[in-house]
Amino acid sequence: MTRVVLGVAGASGAVLALAAAEHLARLGAEVDLVVSPAAERTLAEECGAGALARLEGLAARRHGVLDVGAAIASGSCPVAGMIVAPCSMRSLAAIAHGLDDNLLTRAAGVQLKERRPLVLLAREAPLTLAHLRNMTAVTEMGATVLPPVPAFYLRPASLQAAVAQIAARAVDLLRLGPPVAKAWAPEA
Secondary structure, eight states, X not given: OOEEEEEEOSSSOTHHHHHHHHHHHHTTOEEEEEEOHHHHHHHHHHHOTTHHHHHHHTOSXXXXXXXXXXXXXXXXXXXXXXXXXXXXXXXXXXXHTTXXXXXXXXXXXXXXXXXXXXXXXXXXXXXXXXXXXXHHHHHHTTOEEOOOOOOGGXXXXXXXXXXXXXXXXXXXXXXXXXXXXXXXXXXX
């Protein structure tokens, strides 16, 4: 079974974590979940009181954010990659500078050093020069920065449809199998 790390940082856009976990579950991926304390609050405020439990129900296991001794903190742990959805600017900066100061940022650093896919749904607007430089740094190290921008050309019928498409694109970037996201199909 394919194992994937899903990190959830405290930025707005907590629904992206749920959508990514749902896509991964449909693919049969085994999810290792790491949720920051700020993400717990954001999940509750943006998605409701039961959101964290729903997210945990989609995961094979949940690791404490301070558990830097967890299996996913080591490159010897066989995972296919990692998604951070949403990725706060704090987590982005820690990843960009190799701080590895908690399990979320350590697991992300492991993906980089092992040359595995790392997809960061960086959530902030507008962006400062520091944000842009951190995005450049992680991209140069091999990560993919995927700001959660809707595919307007698909004419999503709802916010949930736009979120599902963004999360599907993140999952597709792990290259676990056939594409999950809806593809652009221009009329002939």
